Amino acid sequence: MVERMLQFVRLEQRQPDKRTAEERRGDWNEVYNQFKPADAADQASRCSQCGVPFCSVHCPLNNNIPDWLKLTAEGRLEEAYEVSAATNTFPEICGRICPQDRLCEGNCVIEKGFESVTIGAVEKYVTDTAWEKGWVQPPKPVREREQSIGIIGAGPAGLAAAERLRILGYQVHVYDRYDRVGGLMIYGIPSFKLEKEVVLRRHAQFEAGGIHFHLNCMIGRDVTLAELRARHSALLVATGVYKSRDIDVPGTHLSGVVAALDYLTASNRHGLGDRVPEFESGALNAAGRNVVVVGGGDTAMDCVRTAVRQGAASVTCLYRRDKANMPGSLREVKNAEEEGVHFEWLAAPEAFEGVGHVGAVRSIRMHLGLPDATGRQQVEPIPGSAFKQPADLVIKALGFDPEDLPAMFGEPALGVSRWGTLKIDHRTMMTALPGVFAAGDIVRGASLVVWGIRDGRDAAEQMHAFVEAQTASSLAVAAE
Incomplete structure (x- = not known):
């Protein structure tokens, strides 16, 4: 047992043992091995227990990170899990896929000079231990309520809301168009970042807690939004964003030029x-294949590292900005470089060339210019710097936009923003339709799993308040 905290002055930062790049290229297992108990306690003890914990401030869920680090350092793992799970529906998932280098760890007080606490790895260790020991229990309410709640979408936001509402006693029904629960966590994120059993066991746990799942159910085709509104006391739209962005260059029609989500889903x-x-x-x-991935976010990193494991002849990531301006996690970039991915920084595609099937990508070198209105440097082409590289599979990883939900759902009254996301009252999280709420990427645009969890939990609170108010109003009318 560790006797005190603030051990960063004595102990160096250590991640769990990292598997070699050669090992990783040959399978789909996770990059890091599990922490040994003593190592997890030691790394947790490096926390400075600062008065203003910037790790918590910069966590979308405001997790009580110093508290569960101290409990872990003291060997009180069950209590550590309870504190972690109090604010986070899926700590084992966030511990694996959150960009900690940009959130909690990147804002750790000791990061300047001593390197941050390995928060993500400890979070993963604590929750995996909780699963092994049977501490993770299905959501069980103290009392059952007769009102039912409908949730459209079984991704992070929808599942987080479902869990909170079930604990409050509601009869929760989750509708999803796919055949498995998890959304992009199951079909978009590769197994070497998030093993599928980690997601599937949550599905089983939620079912055991009384949450009802209706899979292969397309709203607007199998059931209408109007029918769901009549069936449930309140409704949450948490569909995420699945429409792949395209690039306006010649050759996008060629065979072998594919969208990132199609590629990752197939894998x-x-x-x-x-x-x-x-x-x-x-x-x-x-x-x-000679693979070229266009884009610089986490989805692009998922694609290049998937291609490596599938046995690609070569894998190149083409990104129009430099490494410092890459939106994806730098930890993921480092892993990709170790696994043999070649990065073409400051380069953008001009055309995909080929006859029927893509055979090459013609690109042009870029340089960073003056900042735009957002403060980000603009990119400008360098005249005469075009170059070609062979490619018989091009993957476009350019981000995601919302689908046209008012048309899909047959509900033109659903208001959308100029970006196509659903409009809500941000105080209540309700859409223009009374009793219909929205949360997650369909409101904020493509974002992180951790933000989806936060939005889902917040939406659950607002839906509970709405149903309580409606129930009180009905009772008052009946009493008159």
Whole structure:
């Protein structure tokens, strides 16, 4: 047992043992091994227990990080898990995929000079231990309520809301168009970052707690939004954003030029044991291919590292800005570089070339100019700097936009912003339709899993307040 905290002056930062790049290229297992108990306690003891914990301030969930680090350092793991789970529906998932270098760890008080506490790795260790020991229990209410809540979307926001509402006693029904629960956590994120069993066991846990899942259910096709509104006391739209952004250059129509989500979904389905004709035909399989991924976010990193594991002949990431301006996690970039991915910084595609099937990418060198209205440096092409590189599979990882939900749901009264996201009253999280709330990426645009969890939990509170108010109003009318 560690006797005191503030051990950063004595102990160096250590991540769990990292598997070699050669090992990682050959399988789909996670990059880091599990912490040993003594190592987790030591690393947790490095926390300075500062008066203003910037790690918590910069966590979207405002997790009580210093508290559960201290409990971990003292060997009180069950209590550490309870404190962590009090603010986070999926700490084992955030510990794996959150960009800690930009959030909690990047704002750690001791980071300047002593390196930050390994918050993410300790969070993962604590929650994985809780699962192994049986401390993670299904959501069980103190008393049952007769009102039911409908949730559209089984991604992070929808599941976080479902769990909170079930604990409050509501009869919760989750509707999702896919055949598995998890949204992008199951089909968008590769197994080497988030093993699928980690997501699937939450599905089983929530079902055991009485949450009802209606899968392969498309709103607007299998059931209308109007029917769901009539069926439930309140409704949450948490569909996420799935429409892939495109790039306006010649050759996007060529065979072999594919969207990132199509590519990642095919790979994940194949890994789950599904039959995927596009994977088997090679259309969405990088084996033996010269792969170019266009983009610089976390999805681009998922694509390049997936291509490596599929046995691509070469993998190049093409990004129009430099490494310092990359929106993705620098930890992911480092992992990709170790695994053999080549990065073409300050380069943007001008055209995809080929006859019927893509054979090369013609790109142009860029340089960073003056900042724009957002403060970010603009990118400008360098005349005469065009170059070509062979490519028989090009993956466009340019981000995601919302689908046209008013048209899909047959509800034109659903208001949308100029970006296509759902408009809500940000105080109540309610849309223009009374009793219909929205949360997650469909409101804020493509974002992080941790923000989806925060939005889902906040929406659950607002929906509970709405149903309580409606119930009180109905009772008052009945009493008159």
